[in-house]
Amino acid sequence: MQADFQHKQAAHCENGAIVNLLGDKGFKISEPMAFGLGSGLFFVYLPFLKINHAPGISYRPMPGKIFNRMAKRLGIKVQRFKFSDPKKAQQKLDENLSKNIPTGLVVGVYNLPYFPDEYRFHFNAHNIVVFGKENGNYLISDSVMDYTVSLNEDELEKVRYAKGALAPKGHLYYPVSVPETIDLTNPIKKAIKQTCNDMLAPVPLVGVKAIRWVAKDILKWHKKLGVAKTNYNLANMIRMQEEIGTGGGGFRFIYAAFLQEAGEYLKNQELLNLSQEMALIGDNWRDFALEASRVVKKRSNTENVYQVLSNDLMKLADMEEAFFKKLKKAV
Amino acid sequence: MKKNEVPQDDSPLKRKNINEMVYAVDDDGKFVSVQSTGWEAKTVVQHENLEVLDQRIQQALNDVKAGNVSPIVYFMELNRMDWQTLAAYVGKWTFFVKRHGKPNVFKSLNTKTLQKYADVFGISLTDLQNFKG
Numbered sequence A: 001m002q003a004d005f006q007h008k009q010a011a012h013c014e015n016g017a018i019v020n021l022l023g024d025k026g027f028k029i030s031e032p033m034a035f036g037l038g039s040g041l042f043f044v045y046l047p048f049l050k051i052n053h054a055p056g057i058s059y060r061p062m063p064g065k066i067f068n069r070m071a072k073r074l075g076i077k078v079q080r081f082k083f084s085d086p087k088k089a090q091q092k093l094d095e096n097l098s099k100n101i102p103t104g105l106v107v108g109v110y111n112l113p114y115f116p117d118e119y120r121f122h123f124n125a126h127n128i129v130v131f132g133k134e135n136g137n138y139l140i141s142d143s144v145m146d147y148t149v150s151l152n153e154d155e156l157e158k159v160r161y162a163k164g165a166l167a168p169k170g171h172l173y174y175p176v177s178v179p180e181t182i183d184l185t186n187p188i189k190k191a192i193k194q195t196c197n198d199m200l201a202p203v204p205l206v207g208v209k210a211i212r213w214v215a216k217d218i219l220k221w222h223k224k225l226g227v228a229k230t231n232y233n234l235a236n237m238i239r240m241q242e243e244i245g246t247g248g249g250g251f252r253f254i255y256a257a258f259l260q261e262a263g264e265y266l267k268n269q270e271l272l273n274l275s276q277e278m279a280l281i282g283d284n285w286r287d288f289a290l291e292a293s294r295v296v297k298k299r300s301n302t303e304n305v306y307q308v309l310s311n312d313l314m315k316l317a318d319m320e321e322a323f324f325k326k327l328k329k330a331v
Numbered sequence B: 001m002k003k004n005e006v007p008q009d010d011s012p013l014k015r016k017n018i019n020e021m022v023y024a025v026d027d028d029g030k031f032v033s034v035q036s037t038g039w040e041a042k043t044v045v046q047h048e049n050l051e052v053l054d055q056r057i058q059q060a061l062n063d064v065k066a067g068n069v070s071p072i073v074y075f076m077e078l079n080r081m082d083w084q085t086l087a088a089y090v091g092k093w094t095f096f097v098k099r100h101g102k103p104n105v106f107k108s109l110n111t112k113t114l115q116k117y118a119d120v121f122g123i124s125l126t127d128l129q130n131f132k133g
Helices: A013-024 A031-037 A065-074 A086-098 A153-160 A185-199 A207-242 A249-266 A269-298 A303-330 B040-065 B071-078 B083-090 B094-100 B103-107 B111-121 B125-129
Strands: A044-051 A054-058 A077-081 A103-107 A126-134 A137-141 A149-152 A172-177 B020-025 B031-036
Touching: A013 A031, A013 A065, A013 A126, A013 A172, A031 A065, A031 A185, A031 A249, A044 A207, A054 A207, A065 A077, A065 A185, A086 A103, A086 A126, A086 A153, A086 A172, A103 A153, A149 A153, A185 A207, A185 A249, A185 A303, A207 A249, A207 A269, A207 A303, A207 B040, A249 A269, A249 B020, A249 B031, A269 A303, A269 B040, B040 B071, B071 B083, B071 B111, B071 B125, B083 B094, B083 B111, B094 B103, B111 B125
Parallel strands: none
Antiparallel strands: A044 A054, A077 A172, A103 A126, A103 A172, A126 A137, A137 A149, B020 B031
16 A cells, blocks of 8 residues: 655755655645745754753754644645554554555654664654555655655654654644645745744844854853863754754755745745845855864864854854845845 | 755765755756765764763763662663653653662662663663663
8 A cells, every 4th residue: 555655855854744745745846945935944042951962952943833834824734643642643644544645754863773873863853754554564755865765663653752852742744635726925925024033033042143142152162161062062053053854054055945936936036136145145054064063073272263163153143134134125 | 055066975874875965056046956975064073973972871881880870871871862851761750760860779769660761771671770881
């Protein structure tokens, strides 16, 4: 009972699951468009919340948000279930598969056997799509991979019932209805406005203000916690920024691609220009990641390197602030 | 990032034959998706990360040997968990789990509780009880 499901690779797991699930419903949408319509670009700093022994930094909104927002804006109906009983969770999944409904799951990364060891952490917001079951093995489309994989029942139950922060509790979702024709004009405008408001939010935890806070804290880490801990925090930040599943620097490029697609759709030249500018900001994020990785590797001990990183990050915050102010006016 | 600038470095993904996908600009200024085998900057921070975790495991091992902490701390680090994650897996308050990290409290734990920990760590009850570091 394998649906004629098409696996498409993506840069980010949640976008990928959306694209693959909707594609199966006959609704073709690109990953950047799904990401942009879900207002996926974000920044939040939670210094008091320790994740893997480092302050929490996320470049994306809460898991599930991207799909929910996008679905709402496009009038797509999505069913979501969580189960306290793993047996019921499996039952529902099997039921879906027997009806040829490819189904999205939120899972923990740590026990996914097909991931390299370097990616195995207790991170519980990874998205995969199950599209079939053969001889007791689930066929898995993990959109960050270029090929499909399979998991047996025990393996799948383990990752669906990963525990800890953001425990998925068997979380399962699938689109039930997609409108026949969709005009993207208003959804695009609304989504862009939300991203601008998020990034320019007048609170210190979110958006460019949060980026500035991290920039200041890099200096504080160095003074108060020492070089080893600072480097560890930096390494974690860059992992959050560039690793699959979370994105960050890479997100800027997806967003730039979205702005280009949106600009063409709306015939808005300003969006096309801004998409190239966003790509330049993405390059700057990558430069920051490269510089930070050098600092982490060399374990350099001068005050100066952290000052440089802090300044780079401040500059990024300034660039993004100017960018999102312009973007807000462009739609 | 231009299409031809997409890094194709050695990486943990490459060793598993996984390519990741990134977006870049082609010669006409169009955004396209490109496959990448990995990026060195990322591999560096991942290794740094694992190195620190290895140090934590080694430290926990030494602490168990010295009788400062119970085996629970070692296996927690070995499974890359922190107190909150472990507490969620065994279904107990963090406060109690931390107490179980003390050698004296650990010795007084009943079999049922110990079995819970052993299951979470994927080891046998005796392996957990007799772990001396």
